[in-house]
Amino acid sequence: MDRAHVGALVRAAVDGDAAAWKALVEGLSPLVWSVVRSHRLADADAHEVYQTVWFRFAQHLGRIREPDKAGSWLASTARHESLKVLKSLRRLMPTDDAQLLDRVSDDRTPEQSFLDLEEAAAETERIRHLWQEFEGLGERCRQLLRVLMASPTPRYQEVSVALGIAVGSIGPLRQRCLRRLRARLEARGAV
């Protein structure tokens, strides 16, 4: 989603435009999901936090001071809610990465269906390797890259509030983490 439209969509949604709301959900869901996932919540918790963030956004819609920065509002709320859920002891359960890799979703996206095709097996392998090496990165890199891989690319302001790191340090850190990932892929002979 073009972030330039976010403010106008928020204002339209405040006035009751359901299509504008839907566009916000479509455009900013990957950001919210990425922030939640970057905090390594178990599946059930991640689902709940994602919902809470959107319920809260709907509730606060008419009171958001800077509609243009709704992405940052969502990212910040997602971080806040994720940390809180992690803090309640009974929920300390790491994501099962192996399970994630093997997961077969009932709601298959066109991309997933495409990957089912036999001729795409090599591509599947490549993507799995990439994901495994990504998961093997240090916690800080893994977290930053998981937020950055939201689609469309998040603004640095959004990344900053999603992870509580200064905007100015995101670029250098990103560079470093991507290099590290590339080195891991090269070591594996997967490039």
Added chain:
Amino acid sequence: MDDMDNIDDINQINEINEIDDTDDTDGDEGLVEGEEFDLDLLEEELRRAAAILDPVPPALRQIAVEAFALHDLDAEIAELTFDSVVDALPIRGAEDAPRMLTFHAGGLTVDVELGAHGLMGQVLPPQTASVEVLSGPQAGSPLSTDAMGRFTYDEPPTGPFALRLRTGEGTLVTDWLTV
């Protein structure tokens, strides 16, 4: 900017950030020509991988679309002002202690205690009100307070949680949170 400046900048930033990994063999040489492009490509590949291996579950997205029903400009928001998960020191050996929440709106306070057996709450100052326990955009279970403003609910809420209260003065919805 020449390469030396670049190296200095990056080193400084690394110190500030206290990068956690010990593997320092890569990353400290400045940007070589064309590298930024390569890294952009790698990031784009990661974006594709995430879209395939860890996309937003479509059912969740649908719930978010339906959440527009929660947009209610007439309802006052009761802000969460105390949450024992964040604001209270943990008590040793008391993992099962109930979660205490306090919400404020205007002159009204709502205290809630979430335990393994359900929830108890009280509206202060004491008054009768109808209370709905919400878990999403759909209507929640209706409860009423007694004359002291107290209410109980036998099912422990899980997941997204909010209360909608109708008092003599209007409608009030608590901040959403995850329980």
